[in-house]
Amino acid sequence: MDFPRTLRERRTRRHVSQLDLALRAGTTQRYLSFMESGRSVPGRNMVVRLAESLELSLRERNELLLVAGYAPAYPESSLDDPVLAPVRTAIDHILRGHLPYPAMVVDRGGDLVAANTAFDLITEGAAEELVGPGTNVYRLALHPDGLASRILNLAEWARHILVRLDHLGELRAELTGYVPDLKPSDGPLGFAVPLRLRSSDGELRLMTAVTTFATAIDVTLAELKLEAFLPADPATAEALSAAAGAMTSAAVAQEPGSM
Numbered sequence: 279m280d281f282p283r284t285l286r287e288r289r290t291r292r293h294v295s296q297l298d299l300a301l302r303a304g305t306t307q308r309y310l311s312f313m314e315s316g317r318s319v320p321g322r323n324m325v326v327r328l329a330e331s332l333e334l335s336l337r338e339r340n341e342l343l344l345v346a347g348y349a350p351a352y353p354e355s356s357l358d359d360p361v362l363a364p365v366r367t368a369i370d371h372i373l374r375g376h377l378p379y380p381a382m383v384v385d386r387g388g389d390l391v392a393a394n395t396a397f398d399l400i401t402e403g404a405a406e407e408l409v410g411p412g413t414n415v416y417r418l419a420l421h422p423d424g425l426a427s428r429i430l431n432l433a434e435w436a437r438h439i440l441v442r443l444d445h446l447g448e449l450r451a452e453l454t455g456y457v458p459d460l461k462p463s464d465g466p467l468g469f470a471v472p473l474r475l476r477s478s479d480g481e482l483r484l485m486t487a488v489t490t491f492a493t494a495i496d497v498t499l500a501e502l503k504l505e506a507f508l509p510a511d512p513a514t515a516e517a518l519s520a521a522a523g524a525m526t527s528a529a530v531a532q533e534p535g536s537m
Contacts, residue, residue, distance in 0.1 A: 281325075281346040282316040288332055288342065289314075302331035322348045336500045337386075354497035357391065365491075365499055372489075376506050378522030380484075386501035387446060388416040399477060399521050400507070403428065416443065420453045430474035430481065432457070438471050472510045479517040483510040 289299055296314070300307045304327065312318035320328070325346045329339035340350035355362055373381050373394040380400050382393040390411050401409045405423035416439055418424040429435050436457040443450040473484040484507040494500035509515035 281320075281342075282314050284342060284345045285328065286314045288334060288338070292332055294332065299328065299331055303327045320346065322346075326351060336495070336497045340497065352495055352497050352500075355499075357498060362496070362499065369502075369504070372504060378518045379509065380507040380518075381504065382415065383502055383504050384415055385498075385503075388414050388443075388449070390415050391502065396518065396522055399479070399482075399518070400425070400475065402478060414449070416446075416449065416453060420456045422456060425475065426456065428476040430476060431472070434471050435473055473507070477517075479521055480513070482514045482517060484508065484514065485510045 289296070294302075296310050297307045300310045303310075303324070305324065309318060313320050313324075322343070325343055325348060326339070329342050334342065336352040337354075340352055340354075343350055357366065369383055369392055373383070373392060377394055377396055380394065380396040382397050383391040385391055390413055392411065401418065404418060404425060405421075407413070408418045408421055408424045419429070419439055420426055420436055426432060436453075440450055440454060440457075443453070473482075473486070475482045475484065487506045487508060489504040489506065491499050491502060509518060
């Protein structure tokens with residue numbers, strides 16, 4: 279367990295000087311230098327302060343505590359744990375509230391936790407093994423049997439996805455192999471990279487917004503991401519609204535006693 283090396287790597291990766299980190303953590307540069315050289319052994323509270331000052335993720339904070347010889351400070355609960363029941367309720371509420379636009383929740387590795395009914399419009403035509411809870415949404419996006427053949431700006435969208443996978447080296451290597459050596463469009467991208475997706479309702483132009491549980495103190499909860507798709511033009515907004523209306527009508531028609 280090499281705490282000095284780990285601390286030094288975490289600090290330099292974030293381009294924080296010893297002096298800046300010492301000031302943030304309420305200690306001295308001299309003491310921090312001693313910790314990074316192994317001449318001083320910090321207490322548990324100091325390790326926590328250093329981790330917070332470096333703005334490490336909860337998972338990384340636990341890892342720093344472990345290499346320093348201390349027990350993790352933050353729990354990592356299963357989503358099925360009763361303690362996270364209010365979280366599951368909140369997620370369901372948010373997903374329904376985003377209708378008629380697609381939205382999904384993924385974990386740290388990009389595996390699908392939940393999605394609303396409008397997300398079906400995005401996944402239509404994809405291979406069954408690539409769709410549904412527990413499957414990987416990044417693989418779904420770039421796999422030849424997933425969405426790749428329907429993405430009209432595959433070069434830009436693939437780059438948008440791959441840059442998010444630095445912490446998932448094996449998955450990134452797999453997905454890079456699916457993406458041809460495409461040149462990005464010469465035209466302007468606008469204010470955000472859109473997902474231009476061919477669908478049964480015509481071309482959809484979608485932007486994405488990512489939401490996290492910013493005050494979470496549970497590792498699992500802190501790593502969840504809610505990705506909401508928003509229409510980038512009026513035609514897409516109309517298509518999504520029409521699709522939602524059709525799905526609602528179909529559901530009503532299937533209810534017992536309906537005419």
